[in-house]
Amino acid sequence: MSKAAEGAAPMVRARNVHKSFGPNEVLKGIDLDVAPGEVVVVLGPSGSGKSTFLRCINHLESIQRGFIEVDGEQIGYALRGTRLNRLSDHAIAVQRRKIGMVFQQFNLYPHMTALENVVEAPIGVHGQPRAEAQANAMELLARVGLAEKANAYPRQLSGGQQQRVAIARALAIRPKLMLFDEPTSALDPELVGEVLSVMRDLAKQGLTMIVVTHEIGFAREAADRVVFMDGGVVVEQGPPQDVLGNPQHPRTRLFLSRFIEKV
Amino acid sequence: MEISSGEAALRDVANAHQPPAWGRWLLWAFVLAVAANFAWIVAHNPHFGWPIVGQWFTEASILRGLGVTLGLTVVAMTLGTALGLVLAIARMSKDRLFGSLSGLFIWFFRGTPLLVQLIFWYNLSTLFPEIVLKIPFGPVLASWNTNDLITPMTAAIAGLSLNEAAYMAEIIRGGLLSVDKGQVEATDAFGMTRARALRRVIIPQAMRSIVPPTGNQLISMIKATSLVSVIAMADLLYSVQNVYNRTFEVIPMLMVAVIWYLIITSILNIVQGFIERYYARGERGTVSADKVPVRVEEPA
Numbered sequence: 056m057s058k059a060a061e062g063a064a065p066m067v068r069a070r071n072v073h074k075s076f077g078p079n080e081v082l083k084g085i086d087l088d089v090a091p092g093e094v095v096v097v098l099g100p101s102g103s104g105k106s107t108f109l110r111c112i113n114h115l116e117s118i119q120r121g122f123i124e125v126d127g128e129q130i131g132y133a134l135r136g137t138r139l140n141r142l143s144d145h146a147i148a149v150q151r152r153k154i155g156m157v158f159q160q161f162n163l164y165p166h167m168t169a170l171e172n173v174v175e176a177p178i179g180v181h182g183q184p185r186a187e188a189q190a191n192a193m194e195l196l197a198r199v200g201l202a203e204k205a206n207a208y209p210r211q212l213s214g215g216q217q218q219r220v221a222i223a224r225a226l227a228i229r230p231k232l233m234l235f236d237e238p239t240s241a242l243d244p245e246l247v248g249e250v251l252s253v254m255r256d257l258a259k260q261g262l263t264m265i266v267v268t269h270e271i272g273f274a275r276e277a278a279d280r281v282v283f284m285d286g287g288v289v290v291e292q293g294p295p296q297d298v299l300g301n302p303q304h305p306r307t308r309l310f311l312s313r314f315i316e317k318v
Numbered sequence: 319m320e321i322s323s324g325e326a327a328l329r330d331v332a333n334a335h336q337p338p339a340w341g342r343w344l345l346w347a348f349v350l351a352v353a354a355n356f357a358w359i360v361a362h363n364p365h366f367g368w369p370i371v372g373q374w375f376t377e378a379s380i381l382r383g384l385g386v387t388l389g390l391t392v393v394a395m396t397l398g399t400a401l402g403l404v405l406a407i408a409r410m411s412k413d414r415l416f417g418s419l420s421g422l423f424i425w426f427f428r429g430t431p432l433l434v435q436l437i438f439w440y441n442l443s444t445l446f447p448e449i450v451l452k453i454p455f456g457p458v459l460a461s462w463n464t465n466d467l468i469t470p471m472t473a474a475i476a477g478l479s480l481n482e483a484a485y486m487a488e489i490i491r492g493g494l495l496s497v498d499k500g501q502v503e504a505t506d507a508f509g510m511t512r513a514r515a516l517r518r519v520i521i522p523q524a525m526r527s528i529v530p531p532t533g534n535q536l537i538s539m540i541k542a543t544s545l546v547s548v549i550a551m552a553d554l555l556y557s558v559q560n561v562y563n564r565t566f567e568v569i570p571m572l573m574v575a576v577i578w579y580l581i582i583t584s585i586l587n588i589v590q591g592f593i594e595r596y597y598a599r600g601e602r603g604t605v606s607a608d609k610v611p612v613r614v615e616e617p618a
């Protein structure tokens with residue numbers, strides 16, 4: 056079921072990515088390609104570096120070795136001839152504008168309504184005319200099932216509704232790549248489904264997505280590829296039926312065995 | 319389930335009564351009686367000289383002094399807040415140079431008495447007869463005679479606003495630190511510039527903890543302006559002093575000033591309440607989400 060066009064330039068290209076916090080080496084050489092339109096689900100035990108890797112992709116964290124490219128551009132650096140220059144804060148901000156991100160804690164702007172949250176970046180960062188941005192935002196809010204909550208403030212919404220607004224907010228910048236960091240982990244169990252169903256729709260529509268999650272069911276249904284990380288390296292990856300159904304590595308098996316009762 | 323009869327109906331909290339609180343009513347009556355009695359005593363005490371208070375309350379020189387006090391407060395507070403914001407942002411920046419310059423400024427202006435600062439500014443010309451704009455160790459670009467620049471007015475504004483900036487910087491920094499880290503992260507992830515993130519996301523949320531201490535500062539400032547009488551600025555207090563130096567009606571004239579100060583602070587308290595409510599929007603329960611009609615502009 057891979058939608059990844061064979062041989063097309065990858066949307067994400069990560070090579071030998073190393074990241075340490077002080078003496079603590081969290082990423083120990085990650086290689087990963089994500090094709091345009093591909094949905095990659097990253098699984099792994101707590102502390103294995105999943106969030107850190109995701110945050111390196113849009114340079115919320117800087118890496119110490121290797122490189123990451125998104126849409127053919129190296130993130131955080133520019134090669135001038137044979138010299139690799141660090142980019143300015145502003146240039147990095149510009150690079151981030153084509154990458155959407157959804158956080159575990161939603162991080163909606165609490166002093167703005169749902170609609171204002173969604174139009175903030177399109178108007179303020181991408182210079183879209185207000186009327187056009189609002190019409191587009193209403194469409195997106197309708198798409199996540201929240202058209203009638205456009206004027207509600209985040210605190211007046213349930214966790215699941217807040218996360219759906221956060222997804223609409225990230226989609227509003229028309230991202231080439233969407234990063235999800237455990238988007239359902241802060242939600243009550245009965246609210247997880249509504250967020251996953253929105254994400255499944257996005258996956259079907261061909262958005263390139265990297266999703267860190269513990270929802271094995273979502274990985275099985277929506278992922279083109281499952282990546283299993285442990286101890287800062289990619290231990291195993293492949294189509295969901297292989298990695299989830301017939302894991303090769305003992306650590307993958309151990310990790311998945313804890314979810315057996317849930318599956 | 320329908321609650322209609324028997325004990326269930328009696329227990330229905332919809333029909334509950336509040337038992338009268340006799341103790342509290344008594345306390346209220348007592349406090350009100352004491353207050354009324356005190357007011358009567360003050361009103362009938364001839365030493366307060368209420369007719370004189372009434373006579374001078376809106377006299378031209380007093381109103382001029384009031385104008386100076388209000389004007390100085392507004393100007394010094396505005397300049398102080400603007401500079402304080404810059405200092406707070408500089409102090410929080412990753413840049414070591416800006417951080418330490420800001421820290422040095424705050425250390426000095428909070429560490430010395432305002433009265434001394436005012437006198438210092440007023441007498442600047444004895445220290446530096448000329449103010450010169452030049453490249454360090456290089457040629458002079460422009461120069462001014464200090465006595466022309468420093469009038470009581472400019473000395474008062476400089477002294478009050480630089481001192482205020484140091485305090486406002488710390489208040490604003492505290493407010494910025496109170497904003498959830500995830501908010502900064504979200505603005506970063508969306509590629510917002512630092513300035514826009516501050517203006518649209520961080521400062522509006524910081525305002526909730528900035529406004530109350532700023533109200534405090536503003537009220538202190540109104541009274542701190544009375545210090546400028548030492549450098550011959552004719553503010554409210556200076557104006558009443560001018561009068562009682564001639565008429566020797568010290569207490570009635572001070573009452574004129576006190577009543578004006580109380581009126582201004584009362585108005586400020588009310589305004590602060592409105593501002594706090596504005597920045598509290600988005601808190602649960604302020605608006606009902608379902609009842610607000612959705613208003614969207616049509617694309618042109």
Ligand SMILES: Nc1ncnc2c1ncn2[C@@H]1O[C@H](COP(=O)(O)OP(=O)(O)OP(=O)(O)O)[C@@H](O)[C@H]1O
Nearest residue numbers: 076079081099100101102103104105106107108237
């Ligand atoms: N800002 C930071 N400073 C220091 N250490 C950090 C920082 N962020 C993460 N770490 C460390 O990096 C390691 C990996 O963290 P990370 O959040 O990437 O794990 P994760 O795989 O996302 O785990 P979880 O499933 O619990 O979210 C952890 O040991 C964590 O303590």
Ligand SMILES: [Mg+2]
Nearest residue numbers: 105106107237
């Ligand atoms: Mg994580």
